[in-house]
Amino acid sequence: MIATLIFQQARQKRRELIMLAGMIALYFFSYFQRVAVPGTVFNELQVDFNASAVAITTLGALFLYVYGSWQIFAGLLADRFGGLRMLLIGGLLMTVGALIFPLARSLPLLYTTRVLVAFGASFMYISLIKEIDTLFDRRHFAMLLSVTLFFGYSGGLFGTLPLERAVDWFGWRASFLGVGLLTAGVLLGNVWLMKRIRRPEPPHRRALRLFIKDIIQNRCGWYIIVPSAINFSIYFLFQASIGKKMLSDACGANSAQAAAIMFGMLLTTMVFTSLSGFLSRLIGNRRKPLIIGGTSLTLGALTFMLWVLAHPSDTAGLMAAGCVLLGISVSISPLLTSTMKEVNPEEAAATSVGLINCLSYLCVAATTNLAGMAMDAFREQAVVTTQAIIYPASAYRMILLGCLIAAAASWISSLFISETRGLCTYRQRLRLRLRF
Template sequence: MRLSIRIAILLGVSGLYFMSFFHRVAVPGTVSDDVQADFNLSASGVAALGSIYLFVYSGLQPLAGLLADAWGPGRTLLLSGLLLSIGGLLFPQAESVTTLYLTRGLVGVGAAFIYVSMLKEFDELFGERSFPIALGVGIVLGYAGGLFGTLPFERLMAHQGWRQALQMVALGGTAAWVLAMLFMAGAGRLKRRRCERFGGWVGHVLRNRDYLALTASCSVTYAIGFLLQATIGKKFLQDVCGISSDQAAGFTFAMMLACMTSVFLSSLVAQRTRRRRPFVILAAVMILAASLMLLIGAQFVLSRGYFLGCYILLGAAYSFTVFYATAAKELNPREAAGTAIGLMNAGVYLMVALLTAVSGVVLDAYAEGVTQIGGQRVYPPEAYRAVFALCALMALVSCGCAWSVREGRPSALRA
């Protein structure tokens, strides 16, 4: 297959990942205050928008991996992109809390198959040697959706309202899905494959202790970063630091920009070295340092520049995705790549969903200290300190898991 065709497929599939990541970051993060006001939701109710998406997403990851391995990534991308487009169009039209949650769940179903299928597609198109850089480019382009979901989308909301703004983005996402499928169909990537050994790699993968330790460390690191990026990060800055909505969105914008830069640089490093373990440990240590810094900052309400540094460190720490994905692939037979990444993603997003839900419960536990300013609920600093203390404890466990991971074994690489 010509390189130009492979690059076209890479860009098309990355467009789907762009939309997937946008929906993770923009809802409930950027739209939290508007949705809370329109539907009179508590902190737990707002957090549930994230939890529903993430529980659905994590629950479907094993199936996504199995289908990508057995039936091919192209066909799973065809269906998942369609569901993501439908969910994205229906969500901003919700008039009741029930409809809001149901359409959010549909978005989660559609997004669930995209990352694993993208990874499997790039592995087949670019091979072992070029896989890290191809994945890095795809992730950077996908993370651009998260970047757009911060300050740029906040500004779009300010002019159009949250419903109209989401509707416009969903229409653009539908167009991206159509283009991606045209690219893949033209290259013969949507042809039906014979189903071989469906689910046969699950037991092999789950018996791999190094893989399980890697998954545990990755889950905690990503969950903490995601919590600040997409759930409470913007509101924390508004509630505790007194920062305006657009300024707070600027902080999460900087965090996502740091994340994208780190992903791209890590993909270059991953292509040039076979070492994965040092970078897995580094990510865990960085997320622990950032959690402790946030705890201290919330205790003493330090300067805005201090918190900007915390957010940039978080963005850099939770973006070592290329190393996690490559290590998971190298710790298992190549034929099990989709299964391994799917199971890892299930663990990661289950942890994200749990931490998102628990953070909402923790904030609501400090309801007596909540004040109302301009129709918005403002939570006290001690509520956020409790959340950051929990994050620090989890990050400490992540460091222990990361330390126990070994490099990919030659036997796994040859299988």
């Protein structure tokens, strides 16, 4: 009897792991879409559509505005209807947008497809958060999230050098059409898994009203949101929007070299992100020391990159080191997410993470737009060729200086984050507040 029970539990856990793997595969393409456009194909899109820098960075910013603004609602829906169901709905929208994107012949249609992709992709991460929190012991949350992000970031990795090579060989339209077809295949695989692996219906909580007021009014959460939004915005700006172009324009790197550096930056992020949860576990599930270390490293990396741009061209190697440091600094993301979940009500895991993700991506979108405006402010000093518009180093120095000021605010906020040690502290703090 006991042996049968153990066998059934092991079989159920294996099915849940298979289901989680299928969801992560769809998240892989979601992250690819975030990183690949406009960063890797910035010049191709600008030349093909005869567009300004603001028009192309707006392509990325529009994606992020939609993605970010929908995160809180995605969290509410995941808490209400379950992660897997919402992931499949989002996956369908993302797939439709991904298939139409390479067929677009005008900027309005291009923007429309990115809205579809962003709307669908907004369900991926939050749905995974909900499933991990539901299926596995909460003590392992940060560690499992780190592993999940590693495989998700792999999609972004393919959006750098591998995509750049594919675009060089086949063109950007054929390359993105191939990605859209692969995404459709993975979506169909998840639908098949959902039919084969039956899961109980999620409990019908009043999720649309669940603790939203408590989460927003929770001061402990805002100390986490500030460094999460700023650190990720700075990283994403260089990784997915202007990093490759900055290396080509101001540091003497060619397209393949710049894409290789972005590849290395994201690979570094993947490795250190996957290790951050394990490292936190090794030091007693402490989060705060690692978070402060990450915000400090962001300050150091930006200072170093500013110093590099103050020197003559052909500094791609030094700038690559700065990009790698930025990649390491953002590896605290799983710890910030875990801490946000732990300082808020247990029942609202997806909603609380949805809020931090929402504000982080809105910050990324605003940062991306501001960077495009800064670049266009130096348009008269830019060199126009048949393949690209080359902006001066002074444009990128202005962007880095703005990022440095924001990073200082992030570091200060990280000093006030509460240590949770992997436990939900919300009710404990609530009891203490009521007592006094």
